[in-house]
Amino acid sequence: MKDKKTAESHPFKDFFPKNIKYLIVGSFPGPRRIWKTPWFYGSKYSQFWKIMECLYGSYRDMSSLAKKRKLFTELEVGLTDIIKVCQRIDHNASDSNLVPILFNDIPKMLYSHPTIKTVFFTSSFVQKLYNQNFKDKIKNVNFIILPSPSPRFARMSLKSKILAYEKHFPKK
Secondary structure (H helix, E strand, O other): OOOHHHOEEOOOOOEOOOOOOEEEEEOOOOOHHHEOOOOOOOEOOOOHHHHHHHHHOOOOOOOOHHHHHHHHHHHOEEEEEOEEEEEEHHHOOOHHHEEEEEEOOHHHHHHHOOOOOEEEEOOHHHHHHHHHHOOOOOOOOEEEEOOOOOOOOOOOOHHHHHHHHHHHOOOO
16 A cells, blocks of 8 residues: 555646636646746756747747746646646656556546547656546547657657647647
8 A cells, every 4th residue: 555645746726727628638747846837847857838938939928827827828728637646756757756646537627628629648658547547438529649848758859849749739
């Protein structure tokens, strides 16, 4: 049985803007000691916000948390993670060091927000966890696996990741 004393609960509230059409599902935030911003993909190592700046930076200012939320509200993009509670092996940020204890109920989120038409998994690891834990087949929802915004996913350059995100993300 897992030691409850070492379990970490997700530190952020799910982000669901009004009229949400897209949902990004990640894994779990890195340890607080590596946060640059206390929000989704806030690790100083994550390439996620660099990718977003390349896609939308000429149109939107993303210099603060409030401006990032405003951008995602305008894009009708929500954010959540598949893992709600986990243990972290070696206090490491890598997904391979996460031991999930409790999952967010993604199908329930989709049923509660029927305007969501596309779910983006931020890695094949997240998609695998979803498929292992949720058997619901959600009709009229597209599921897309994006390349991990982690710099540890070095098989793909940042430029290639930007092109992959650009292919699927809303145009504004």
